[in-house]
Amino acid sequence: MYGEEPLFGLLNRIGTPVEGHRPWPRYRLGRDGWLRLIEGLAGNGWSLLGLWGEPKAVHAAFREDFSGDVAVVSLDCPQGRFPSLSTVRPAANRLERAAHDLYGLVAERTTDPRPWLDHDAWGVRRPLSEQPAAPVPNPGPYTFLPVEGEGLHQIPVGPVHAGIIEPGHFRFTANGETVVRLEERLGYVHRGVEGLMQGRPAAEAAKLAARISGDSTVAHSLAFARAVEAALGVEVPARAVWLRALMAEMERIANHLGDIGAICNDAAFAFMLAQTSQLRERVLRTADACFGHRLMMDRVIPGGVATDLPERGAGLLLELVAELRKRFPPLVAIYDGKASLQDRTVTTGFVSAELVTRFGAGGHVGRASGRDQDARRSPGYAPYDGLTFEVPVLTEGDVNARVWVRIREVEQSLSLIEQIVARLPAVSRGLDHPSVALEAGRGGEGMALVESFRGEILTWVRLDGEGVVTRCHPRDPSWFQWPLLEAAIGGNIVADFPLCNKSFNCSYAGHDL
């Protein structure tokens, strides 16, 4: 935005750069600096990209969307307290609650101090802090926000839902059929990923990164690998860079196809799911034939990729593209022409442009509400800087717009696959595999921003001199989308919730970690 102080301008005044953080700078702030940052945030439009804790420090990442500048800021908190960012960046709230539950860090003057990931079931409190504490004896129930008013009733749903879906709790307050408020309670699938990554060599921690959210296994592996490579200053072979993008686009198409069908299915149009699920299966089988795993799990590794494309791979991929180009458009035409379907999806689950900007929501949620952001383009990473693609952006902000963003992205990804196959660099001389070994004896801090099918992933990592992970924070795009689902369902009927929820398709596992 014009007229704002540039990101680095303010940070250079209030903080000191930390050595060895790549590729973007990290600034250490004092408490005064942190307070000035909060003041600055109240008046500028910087996007919060993430916030994570350590035993005695808190970090946050920001981007100035206009220039694309990215930076990390850190505050040492020896007393375990820091001034909350939630008053100026509401999306910080749940991240701060998570930092509290894991590290015991207290966010002062927060908008909401309730626990988030800690459900009093771990047998320990603040498990990742220097001094984990004994559990609270006889913990009380979680307090939901109070609701008052005539004729209101509540509908509790979950954590176990009616379909083959991940677990989470939804507390609806309704007036007759209309939802007045939805409150989410998440954390049920918290597996302690961040804690498990700590103390493992990068190659092992990569396996955990691949299992943060199975549907984005390629994207999360890529974000982790890129962060590690940034920290160590490793350059991966060109062929690996392109194969990674190939897998990422395959993953994007497979998920979008599944979602488009599932959304229509939740609008009682099962035909579409029957069709798109066949196309999805086609993509997964091609992935299996090319990379040896249907979801391409553990195929992107720090240093490169674990499997090269077999000789017949290019042919299989081009066949797949040709088949999808033939079979997908007629389905799109059906979606577009079915009044009964449009009746369910148009104007349903509206999210305003103002809200997606305030929460920094990306992916189809942001782009269906006018937020023109895609990590493949800004900050951008190879090989996308050399590829031609469009980032579809719509402004209607409803379920229909989120479907259309996906449809357009499938088309773009098909073209990307074609371009990649045509230009795939040869295997580098002297390597039988498109990957390089990570040198031991070097450490550092690195960060990566990667566009998954769901939106932008941020992964931050610190490695010690032995190449062992001492702290890793993978922030799934869902963190900034879940809060908006609460807004999207307001004023809609309860029966439209599955539809709205599916149109978001946030990850529970990716969020709960």
Added chain:
Amino acid sequence: MLKHILTSLTGGPVTEAAPAPSDPALAELAGKLDKAAKARLGRSLSIREVDAGSCNGCELEIHALNNPIYDLERFGIRFVASPRHADVLLVTGPVARNMREALVRTWEATPGPKWLVACGDCAVSGGLFAGGYACVGPVEEVLPVDLRIPGCPPRPTDLLAGLLALLETSAAR
């Protein structure tokens, strides 16, 4: 749309032949079911899926069983919304402690005779998540497991072969 339906009707089925029931699964299930239960269940099984801390990879492949290519329902196996309607709980994930109570309550809500199938490496052994503060580990530490389908995630054909073994066992007279 009409054209599409016509093509679907005349194009022949896309459904593929079923895999044989999995031998290891048959062996694991042998003797697990008494006569009375078999008579009650016949050749049909209702499954309730419970995610107890999965990464959602297993769910994606379980979903695939419902697509027209694997078409699980042709065998009389279907997914149901409530544990009260279920014969089988299909459990994924390394039992996140935050899900433990919900899992146990879902099992208790399932009427007998009932089975529990552990789906995926996480549910079978805890996978990479065993040993942390947040997960219990294998499902069998919490509930009795009748059948294990390993894999990360198991392929739809592996899932199918395992579930068919369950069906064979339950239907054998």
